[in-house]
Amino acid sequence: VATTPARNEDAWLAEAFARLVPGPRVRLGMGHDAAVLRHDGRDVVLKTDTVVDGVDFVLAACGPAAAARKAVAVTLSDLAAVGAVPRALLVSAILPRGVTFETFAAIARGLLAAAAEFGADLVGGDTSVADAPLSLSVFATGDLRDGGPVGRSGAKPGQVLSVTGPLGGSIFGRHLTFSPRFDASAALLARRVPSAMMDLSDGLSRDLPRICRASGVGADVDPAAIPIHDDVRRHRDGRSPLEHALHDGEDFELLLAHDPLPPSVEAELLALRVRLHAIGVVTATPGAVRLVHPDGPIPLVPQGFDHLAGSASPPEA
């Protein structure tokens, strides 16, 4: 009876948690960027994310404070995606056995600085020591903005797909220094723009199918419309700028589906320095995610990072 799903994170999670029935308190559960729970009469937004030395950062290169900031920022990026404001942070740290107090204190300083930067209270945590690389799991709670939550499941055929900024090349620094798009999230929620939204953590080619799956729709993407970050020029691997913009990941821009914007709304957003780059349209064909080249459509094959597949390189045959 047991099936063994393909070795990727989404397939394993879908199969292993197939029997999970969300309780009556759950407004947004697994399969969205963050959870929203009805808590004692109010909505609380909840999210956890983890960064590990050697996977999400290289401690010897970036130092403990930058690693700590990334741990906080990747978690809060998901709060921005569902339309929430950060409130509290807790951190579970696994420290390598020989950790020095200097490293420990630098992690603490990085966490405190990140909490202050994003207006959250650091309220607790847990420390373990193991024969393991440094890892930091950040748990964040948030309050919903008016108009939230925005999940992944609200995209409708005919809507526009947009991203909030240029993609690709984050490995050259932005994956550590980015700021979660709370500015864009606030401006978009206030105008009730997004029908579905998520942050781009694993690459457009892996994340766009997630919004499509959750919404039961497809997507036609115009490759010429994808905004490409200048940083992709720093790659020296022979892959095209478009490939990097589609697959690199860790952009932490927002991807959203929305009705066409009235010019007045577009102008208001631009005045707030929030620019939506339209990259395609939502289609009615569930799961069909295509790049529409001038000579015809081709499937957009996910090549972004998958923890279980283990790399961001093209899948083997």
Next chain:
Amino acid sequence: VATTPARNEDAWLAEAFARLVPGPRVRLGMGHDAAVLRHDGRDVVLKTDTVVDGVDFVLAACGPAAAARKAVAVTLSDLAAVGAVPRALLVSAILPRGVTFETFAAIARGLLAAAAEFGADLVGGDTSVADAPLSLSVFATGDLRDGGPVGRSGAKPGQVLSVTGPLGGSIFGRHLTFSPRFDASAALLARRVPSAMMDLSDGLSRDLPRICRASGVGADVDPAAIPIHDDVRRHRDGRSPLEHALHDGEDFELLLAHDPLPPSVEAELLALRVRLHAIGVVTATPGAVRLVHPDGPIPLVPQGFDHLAGSASPPEA
């Protein structure tokens, strides 16, 4: 200017987070079993705890489902300690690179079963793969019972120190199979019994000084009054049953300071199968934690588990 504190968890945390000023929303912050945050007009209780293969369990011996249950139970035990009821769970998992779907699915089943057992909603999580042992960080939210929160800082000189059950020998199985003392927590909170409370995770000798430090008090413990679990007989290491009860850790019973109980309250608690074992008294001497033997008092030296010290054995000279 930099000081290097002694290599133990409490000293490192105190030094590294010395500059943390709790925000106005924080009702209970670092230094208590769980945090309590004012959230959009309501109190939300927050806690994270982590278990790691080779430190908190042996995966090859106990299996993934028992490890998952322990991850949930150790976290919820802290909610019981502050007087809260569990609501939502999120789990960050770090999986060893070669993890099989069978193991992954068994962890998921263990998490779902534990969430159901304790009446909580599993609402989200995060999966990483690394060259690391399996670790599970559980983040729990809870609602306060009337009379909560109970922190560690409310113990007053002259009060009684009690534990809710026998101590020692948990390594023979109870460290995996224990249930957080929600029964005792509910019965005690309903009668406003605890002035200060915590769960016994690292051993009485390490945890009692924490309540004393937080409350600015001392403690005189009667060694003959400490309830010793039958499981300590299974140790074959020459240490006395009392030593095991004081230092083994992972009992997950509650330790509390309270005014002497009126007999009627004691009878009500017993009718609910909640028995308080009085083990000593709170004294006015900050930090003086003593075992009062018939021939005089001796300091109770912490020997319970400390992650940074790395073992539960007596400290080296």
